[in-house]
Amino acid sequence: MIEIISGAEGEKHAASLAEVFRLRKRVFHDLLGWDVNVRDDIEIDHYDDANPVYVLSRSPEGRLRGALRLLPTLGPNMLDDTFPQLLGGQPEIRSAAIWESSRFCIEPEISQDRASNQVTIAAAELMCGVGELGIASGVSHVVTVTDVFLERMFRRMGCPGERIGPPQKIGSVMAVGIAWEVNDALLDRMKAVADISDRLVDPALSLGKLRAA
Template sequence: MIEIFSGLERHFRPQALAPMFQLRKRVFHDLLGWDVTVRGDVEIDQYDDVNPIYVLSYTPGTRHLRGALRLLPTLGPNMLDDTFPSLLGGRAAIRRTDIWESSRFCIDPEISQDRASNQVTVAAAELMCAVGELGLASGIRQIVTVTDVFLERMFRRMGCPGTRIGEPQKIGSVHAVAVSWDVDDRLLADMKAIAGISGALLATPPEMRIAAAA
């Protein structure tokens, strides 16, 4: 089950987004040991202050948060252009209305470590397909992201191979790489077929209003 939130709701409905920031702290700080900004039990950085869109995957019924990601328009501050420009491979910064950045992709470590469950696959597929639906409905032509080579392989298995913008580089403890995906009907259909997802993940029009206001 997918829900979309705007960054403004962090201030008006903090309880709705608190589990996501807590999950990010558990994944990026506690598990991966990344150099991220931690405030108590949450991970929040400067890009959370520029009204991003958050895509969250919940377990139906229990509303347990399975995974999340963040979307930012590249016309404004974003991680690839402003924090990791070396991953552009010498190319100019990406600043276009129809290209958005996905960042802070994370899955609950508890379900990631449960090899008997397919929840990790379901959550990852839901998040990526929701981005595809949101992009198609909002005029987003391309998604870019900074990821590590492990997640890059996972995206390929999900039917979302993408294109490397530059060569991988060692950043901290991981080999990071910038990847781009074209947002189109074929890619979305391929991902849904592999994941066994039928029908739309996003309700309309609320999610579309959120994207338009970002």
């Protein structure tokens, strides 16, 4: 089950966003040991002040399984402004038709259960939700900063994307910038791999409408 939250309505969805920020702290700080900004039991950064759109995957019982954040590249974004070395010497990506996905994370209890397929379900829901939102919004590409481990997972999900530049060692992580073309063929392929037949996002929703809410 997908939940979409606009940063502009953060106060209205404060409880759900608190769940996301606590999950990010458990994943990026506690589990992966990244150098991220932690306050008490949450991980939050200045990009969360830039009116992002959050995509959440929940279990049928309502438990948060995973989340990610979307921002337009015309404004502040991690690839251009924090990790430009991953552009491989190419110009900054600044386009109304290109959005960035960041802070992709899965609940650690799920990700460490090797006998479960919950990681695949959660990750597929997140990626397909982004695909549906992107198509409804006229987005041409989604870019992200990720590590080579998640890059392999994306390939297994049927959405390999293209490297923007060569991988670079950032801290303890071998990071890479990835770009996906947003289209029906990619969405159909991801849904087929994950055995998702239903639409995940209200077709009336678009990224522009969400940020203007």
